[in-house]
Amino acid sequence: MSQLCKYQDGKTxxxxxxxxxVRGLDFSQSLSGVLISDADQILYASMSGGxxxxxxxxxxxxxxxxxxxxxxxxxxxxxxxxxxxxxxSTKTVRPLLGRRSQQILHTIRRNGKSxxxxxxxxxxxxxxxxxxxxxxxxxxxTIGRDSLVSSFIGNGKVGLSISSxxxxxxxxxxxxxxxxxxxxxxxxTGNQIIxxxxxxxxxxxxxxxxxxxxxxxxxxxxxxxxxxxxxLNGSLFIADNRRLVRxxxxxxxxxxxxxxxxxxxxxxxxxDSIFFIEASNV
Numbered sequence: 334m335s336q337l338c339k340y341q342d343g344k345t346x347x348x349x350x351x352x353x354x355v356r357g358l359d360f361s362q363s364l365s366g367v368l369i370s371d372a373d374q375i376l377y378a379s380m381s382g383g384x385x386x387x388x389x390x391x392x393x394x395x396x397x398x399x400x401x402x403x404x405x406x407x408x409x410x411x412x413x414x415x416x417x418x419x420x421x422s423t424k425t426v427r428p429l430l431g432r433r434s435q436q437i438l439h440t441i442r443r444n445g446k447s448x449x450x451x452x453x454x455x456x457x458x459x460x461x462x463x464x465x466x467x468x469x470x471x472x473x474x475t476i477g478r479d480s481l482v483s484s485f486i487g488n489g490k491v492g493l494s495i496s497s498x499x500x501x502x503x504x505x506x507x508x509x510x511x512x513x514x515x516x517x518x519x520x521x522t523g524n525q526i527i528x529x530x531x532x533x534x535x536x537x538x539x540x541x542x543x544x545x546x547x548x549x550x551x552x553x554x555x556x557x558x559x560x561x562x563x564x565l566n567g568s569l570f571i572a573d574n575r576r577l578v579r580x581x582x583x584x585x586x587x588x589x590x591x592x593x594x595x596x597x598x599x600x601x602x603x604x605d606s607i608f609f610i611e612a613s614n615v
Contacts, residue, residue, distance in 0.1 A: 335598070335613045337367070337378050337385065340570075340577060341606035345591050348382040353613045357410075357454075357561075359402045360603045364421065367601060367608050368407060370397035375407070375419065380603060389419055393426045401455035401463060408455055408463055408476075416465075416476060429480055453508030453522070454561060459532060466507040466519065473507055473519065486519070486534050493524045493543060499534030505544075509562035509572070509600075518569055520559040527559060527569065527580065540580060541587075554587035561609075563602040570607050572597035577609065 334350040337358075354372040361368055368388060369376040373395055377388035395413035402408075402421075409417040409426070419426040453468035462477040464485065472487035484500050492503030505523025512518070516537065517530040526541040542548055542555040560572040570590075571578040577591040577600070593611050600609040 336611045337369070338593075338609050338611055339380070339603075339606050340591060340609065343590065345577075346382075348380075348608075349378050349385050351376070351378075351385055351610065355598075355610055356397065357399045357599045358601050358608065358610055359400050359407070360601045360608060361402045361407075361421065362604070363405060367603075368400060368402060369610070370394075370400050370409065372396070375400070375409070380606075380608075388421075389424055389426060393419075393424075399453065399455045399465075401457060403457045403463075410455055410465065416463075430476070430482065453506070453520075454510040456511045458512055458517075459514075464510050464512065464517065466510045468506045468508055468522070471504050471506060473504075473510065486530070491523065493521075493526075495536045495539070497535060499530070502536070504528075508560045511562050511564050511569075513564055518562055518564070520562050520571065522559055525556045525559060527556070527562070527571065540585070552586075560597070561599045561601075563600045563607060565602040565607060566605075570600055570602070572600045572609060577607070 335355050336347050337349040339346050339348050355369050357370045358367050366379045374391045375389040376385040378385040394411050397409050397411050399410040405421045407419040411417050414428050415430040417426050418429045453466040456464050458464045465474045470489050471491055472489050473485045475483045475485045486499045487504040491505050494503040496502040504521050508522040509520035519528040521528050525544045526539050529538045542553045556573050558574040563570045567582050569580040575593045576589050579588045579590045596612045598610045598612040
């Protein structure tokens with residue numbers, strides 16, 4: 334079984350056992366708990382622990398991966414339908430983009446096939462829409478409030494480069510992505526770094542020692558496999574393979590705050606704690 338864990342004040346506790354098929358999660362303030370994508374359904378788990386239970390009924394989603402809660406809505410990345418939108422109150426799901434949607438499919442489909450492969454992460458992008466890290470195609474896309482999909486960061490080729498033109502830079506399997514009021518934080522997994530950018534995609538900084546780079550600075554820190562990320566109280570928390578890593582945004586320092594037996598698959602921030610899924614090795 335996988336496990337839902339909570340990290341708070343230097344201590345990790347297990348809240349619930351989960352099916353091995355779970356993938357992503359996000360915190361819902363209105364529900365006072367986390368929503369978890371699993372096989373053909375969305376589960377709910379309370380912050381106080383206990384067995385996770387069905388929230389959206391089985392079959393309402395086909396193969397959900399990354400999820401992003403925005404108020405009473407949840408955006409769901411599903412390879413079968415690309416992007417779905419669910420209502421947390423009515424527990425209904427509708428396609429935002431995909432085969433059943435009539436909205437600008439030409440921007441994301443070619444020769445009848447999806448132009449979005451399995452994504453690494455979704456996050457709210459201010460009032461403008463949602464950001465989607467398209468890991469397989471080495472880019473980040475925007476999905477506007479009008480449902481228009483646009484290329485945002487990366488040109489689709491694997492590499493490591495910094496550019497003032499976001500669409501021209503090279504990234505390597507971007508995964509976790511999160512925003513605050515002024516910045517975007519992106520885990521560039523294949524390059525073993527975290528990119529910090531403006532909300533318009535302009536580069537601000539790169540943190541972590543890039544793959545293959547050599548440094549004699551004792552303060553340098555190499556991430557192993559940065560995946561999902563979350564912001565909490567001035568720190569960026571990083572799911573780094575089996576490690577939970579905290580990066581202090583003010584003092585620009587890294588700290589491994591927890592070492593798990595298995596890979597940390599996904600993380601999200603609650604009001605005062607971090608929730609994460611520790612994947613099963615079975």
